Amino acid sequence: MPSQFSAPSPSSASAAPSGIVRVLRAAGCVFAEEEAELLLATARSRHELTSMVDRRVAGLPLEQVLGWAPFHGLRISVGPGVFVPRRRTEFLVDRALVVAPRARVVVDLCCGSGALGAALAAALDGAEVHAADIDPVAVRCARRNLAAFSGHAHQGDLYDALPAALRGRVDVLTANVPYVPTGEVPLLPAEARDHEPLAALDGGPDGLDTLRRVAAGAAGWLTPGGCLLSEISEHQAATAAEVFAEAGLATRLAVSDELHAHVVIGVRP
Structure with missing residues (x-):
């Protein structure tokens, strides 16, 4: 799967950071680079990564997509x-x-x-x-x-x-x-x-x-x-x-x- 796209599409997100950044940026994520790093570090498989990118592009809060939020030095579990x-x-x-x-x-x-x-x-x-x-x-x-x-x-x-x-x-x-x-x-x-x-x-x-x-x-x-x-x-x-x-x-x-x-x-x- 190539790391760059001809047209950003959430379901076509590549596992390459540059491809994920492009999809997130097209969806309006201001901190696309940082979010891509967190998604890549959290996903346990390519399928899970694609699902996480899809949910983020759909507008879910990043923390709910990741399943945790950083808070006062801790990872706090969050969910829908x-x-x-x-x-x-x-x-x-x-x-x-x-x-x-x-x-x-x-x-x-x-x-x-x-x-x-x-x-x-x-x-x-x-x-x-x-x-x-x-x-x-x-x-x-x-x-x-x-x-x-x-x-x-x-x-x-x-x-x-x-x-x-x-x-x-x-x-x-x-x-x-x-x-x-x-x-x-x-x-x-x-x-x-x-x-x-x-x-x-x-x-x-x-x-x-x-x-x-x-x-x-x-x-x-x-x-x-x-x-x-x-x-x-x-x-x-x-x-x-x-x-x-x-x-x-x-x-x-x-x-x-x-x-x-x-x-x-x-x-x-």
Whole structure:
């Protein structure tokens, strides 16, 4: 099979990097060279490689095609119907480790793949880690990612999913809640809009519906000095900080210009 084509076609992708790059670039993949390298390194056969290229050209997120996403030095397993962890969310992990470097009990609400819980478990040797999500598909994925750390993933609506024995014991509570305002969901990139669960994206009219619920219940689960951390957009940051403060948390905002990340942090007095 030649390494160059007369006309790009997903089903005719060559195993040669140049041919795959050409097909991906024709499909609009901005980082075609890097994606081709990852596909070639992951595929276990020519048939699997062709299938992976076809799915990527059809618009599936690269991470779902590969079956994993890089996150905070880990390979996080992902699959169809599971929210893909973003690189900017690594900033939330970093801030949690600064605020609570000796945390022993960690909870990852709205966990999706469990990426936050897994990253914190890897950094906090021996910490007890729990994750929770309302979506059973996400919970199954989180269990795979937490297994290496003896972590636990629970299905249910926010705090309802957690074991009652965790009340008042949580040192770090992360909640990467859906925060896209409902009216802005149609404006998201197609990869997210068409291939990730709506419940992981849509945060209600102003994007803060789930954040308000998380903040309102946090104090009952946090240990004194324990912290709640949530990612938010820049234009929502001030309101999100007010929500945390109204819930009785000592609140501050952390910003990474490099990653375009905003994290609101609340500490239980």
